[in-house]
Amino acid sequence: MQILTIQNKPFDQPIYVTRPILPSLDRITEKLREIWDSKWLTNNGPQHCLLENQLKNILKVPYLSLFNNGTIALIIACQSLRLTGEVITTPFTFPATPHVLTWNNIKPIFCDIDPVTMNIDADKIESMITPQTSAILGVHVYGTPCDVVKIQEIADKYGLKVIYDAAHAFGVEIDGMGIGNFGDISMMSFHATKLFHTVEGGALIFKESNLKTRIDFLKNFGIKNEEEVVMPGINGKMNEIQAAIGLVVLDYIEDERNKRKVLVDTYKECLKDVPGIKLLPKDKIFSKSYQYFVIRIEEEMFGRSRNYVYQKLKEYNVFTRKYFSPLCSNYPCYKQLPSASITNLPVANIVAQQVLSLPLYGDLTPDEIEKICSILLEIK
Ligand SMILES: Cc1ncc(COP(=O)(O)O)c(C=O)c1O
CATH class of the missing domain: 3.40.640.10 (Type I PLP-dependent aspartate aminotransferase-like (Major domain))
Structure with a gap:
């Protein structure tokens, strides 16, 4: 799939990370x-x-x-x-x-x-x-x-x-x-x-x-x-x-899941070879929920931090979420627990700096997903 390289304009309407199924x-x-x-x-x-x-x-x-x-x-x-x-x-x-x-x-x-x-x-x-x-x-x-x-x-x-x-x-x-x-x-x-x-x-x-x-x-x-x-x-x-x-809502689930599957495939196709963007692992043993589409941004390779990308996407009217950052172990109510120390949780502390949930809901089109990916590359 070809990713556009022309300069992207912001979306006319805000694109949020998700939108609920709204039956008639x-x-x-x-x-x-x-x-x-x-x-x-x-x-x-x-x-x-x-x-x-x-x-x-x-x-x-x-x-x-x-x-x-x-x-x-x-x-x-x-x-x-x-x-x-x-x-x-x-x-x-x-x-x-x-x-x-x-x-x-x-x-x-x-x-x-x-x-x-x-x-x-x-x-x-x-x-x-x-x-x-x-x-x-x-x-x-x-x-x-x-x-x-x-x-x-x-x-x-x-x-x-x-x-x-x-x-x-x-x-x-x-x-x-x-x-x-x-x-x-x-x-x-x-x-x-x-x-x-x-x-x-x-x-x-x-x-x-x-x-x-x-x-x-x-x-x-x-x-x-x-x-x-x-x-x-x-x-x-x-x-x-x-x-x-x-x-x-149950009557709409299958259709919503099918639409999300197409969008997830579009994301994967557009982002699969981008250095510094890691996709979730493939696994054939379990079926997917299509709840979120999450990437991990490895700053050194991507050239930009997750936080930079998150902020910058807002300028294009794309509102992503940093699920799950901050880590629960870093909340004021838990950070004093011995198990909450960064030395006990090295992987979680790194992952929390990398994850970004990109927009995923059935009303989006593959073209819009391609544009979001193109914006990501432009930000890079
Ligand atoms: C992982 C996880 N656990 C628990 C909850 C809480 O569920 P509820 O909002 O239905 O109380 C949420 C989100 O809403 C969640 O994402």
Whole structure:
């Protein structure tokens, strides 16, 4: 594919890193009418039940529980497994991941990341286990699965639980198995920035039937029935409007994914031979989420830093994101932890200076992607 070398003009309209699927208003109104007719707005209504069942099938998991957002879901995942003490996790993630541990009075222990997948480095987990460790919390960053086999081996050896933050991994499968079948519990986020969304929302997915009962109590104040409140729960329920929007959005997912695939292929073709730009590794074993298109800018070879490129792209009306920079281990609330030291996290500290999420959503055209790549070369 030929990249234009003429001087690029800024885009007329801002190009953001993502844009949510917005179904036709007619379809939404139709669904809202069903809710108005039912007069049931929240608490396990018909839309909620329908969405839970459909997602279970789509994600190929035995149990699923919907939530008002992914963060509350992850807080409840820790509660439901009765985690305590310390949990080993990655610093290269969205703030919600370590914060849910803090909200559970658990100390996050940061483990360095793999230089290729940018996920928690399974080879480094064992050395971080102490008598206080109760679990490993991995993140399938950008939808690339963690080393689920090795992590499970370590967990089995030390009697630890495994939770995955699968916020970016909607629909990802490893060898045809839904990603939610690995570990004890996985969390999905259905925030508007995600491929599948319910405006705000999330889910826990898992294999044990007894967890379903406990999780559903925990997200509804611990209420068992009108006479019994059996545990200190919280309000984590997804409402009927969120669920209804999700049901409509589901119909658009395949088309959106196909469009994003074409755009990702265009990016790859344009950027594959650019010195200093590294693309995510290829892997045939797992399917892609098409949640983000991320590059790594190696300053020495590219000639410009990631931060320079990020700023400069704004002049062309292209708004990228530095997912995930700053590293969670460098936040004021965590940087005093011994595991947050730069010497403990050399790879994560380098990667966080390199990553840049480029715009990816179905309404973009391959021509626009080519222009973004051409601008990148111009900046270089
Ligand atoms: C990796 C990761 N974990 C957790 C979350 C939090 O999910 P939510 O916004 O649904 O609470 C997000 C993003 O939103 C995320 O990207």
